[in-house]
Amino acid sequence: FLNGKTALITGSTSGIGGGYAKALAAEGAAVMINGFGDEGEIDALRQELESLSGAKAAYSKADMTKPEEIRQMVADCAEQLGAVDILVNNAGIQHVAPVDEFPEEKWDAIMDIICNSAFHTTKAVLPGMKERGWGRIINTGSMHSKVASPYKSAYNAAKHAIAGFSKTVALEVAQEGITVNTISPGYAWTPLVENQIPDTMKARNMTREQVMNDVLLAGQPTKQFVQIEQIAALAVFLCKDEASAITGANISIDGGWTAQ
Numbered sequence: 209f210l211n212g213k214t215a216l217i218t219g220s221t222s223g224i225g226g227g228y229a230k231a232l233a234a235e236g237a238a239v240m241i242n243g244f245g246d247e248g249e250i251d252a253l254r255q256e257l258e259s260l261s262g263a264k265a266a267y268s269k270a271d272m273t274k275p276e277e278i279r280q281m282v283a284d285c286a287e288q289l290g291a292v293d294i295l296v297n298n299a300g301i302q303h304v305a306p307v308d309e310f311p312e313e314k315w316d317a318i319m320d321i322i323c324n325s326a327f328h329t330t331k332a333v334l335p336g337m338k339e340r341g342w343g344r345i346i347n348t349g350s351m352h353s354k355v356a357s358p359y360k361s362a363y364n365a366a367k368h369a370i371a372g373f374s375k376t377v378a379l380e381v382a383q384e385g386i387t388v389n390t391i392s393p394g395y396a397w398t399p400l401v402e403n404q405i406p407d408t409m410k411a412r413n414m415t416r417e418q419v420m421n422d423v424l425l426a427g428q429p430t431k432q433f434v435q436i437e438q439i440a441a442l443a444v445f446l447c448k449d450e451a452s453a454i455t456g457a458n459i460s461i462d463g464g465w466t467a468q
């Protein structure tokens with residue numbers, strides 16, 4: 209049902225973003241992926257997206273800490289695939305440390321990549337969406353856009369911020385055929401989660417197993433990691449006409465984390 213539509217997904221060379229890319233391509237969207245990683249692997253993903261969608265797929269290496277590169281990415285997408293109809297702000301990084309030891313450059317990078325980049329992408333795509341009278345903006349939040357966990361001050365701040373930004377834009381474009389929502393997953397098994405295990409082991413003086421069971425899944429009542437495909441399916445639903453009344457929402461998909 210997305211034939212003829214173009215989706216731009218930040219941070220989609222890995223994890224949840226890659227899941228969004230495949231699910232939107234499977235519905236026929238032309239997809240531009242973005243993020244870092246091995247060139248060969250990224251091109252293999254791009255080709256996979258083309259075979260899923262039957263449409264073109266493209267890649268932008270824009271760094272989400274650099275507003276000029278973000279604007280260029282949006283322009284490149286319009287030129288190579290078509291103007292952005294579906295924007296998914298998904299790029300993210302994590303750093304785990306007590307706030308009084310939190311490195312300043314990590315704070316800035318997390319705020320830039322998770323929060324500020326969404327402002328720049330949204331600002332760049334909105335005029336075109338308004339002109340066409342249709343658009344979907346999906347921001348990846350987190351259970352940490354609603355509740356906090358210690359040692360993740362920058363991440364929690366950035367995720368609460370993107371959820372607030374999302375609501376504001378939803379209100380501004382509520383009568384323009386554009387919906388803006390946040391999807392807030394609980395722990396999903398991706399490289400981002402795997403990579404924070406060593407730092408959490410250090411910060412909390414725990415073994416790997418203790419971090420998995422007593423930290424990551426401790427607050428997740430299902431005791432299961434959320435699956436990437438489940439998160440991607442929710443994004444696909446938000447693109448449907450049936451979802452046109454869902455806007456300004458922050459939808460949890462967190463195994464019950466925020467019900468507690």
Ligand code: NAD
Binds near residue numbers: 219298300349397
């Ligand atoms: P991931 O590490 O697998 O993917 C992150 C993506 O962001 C990668 O493609 C990476 O290259 C890209 N990226 C990082 N820095 C970038 C930059 N400066 N510019 C452009 N791209 C950059 O992580 P993931 O777990 O798939 O996370 C995706 C999103 O989901 C993030 O916003 C994360 O906060 C959120 N999230 C993840 C979980 C989880 O449990 N994995 C839970 C809730 C929310």
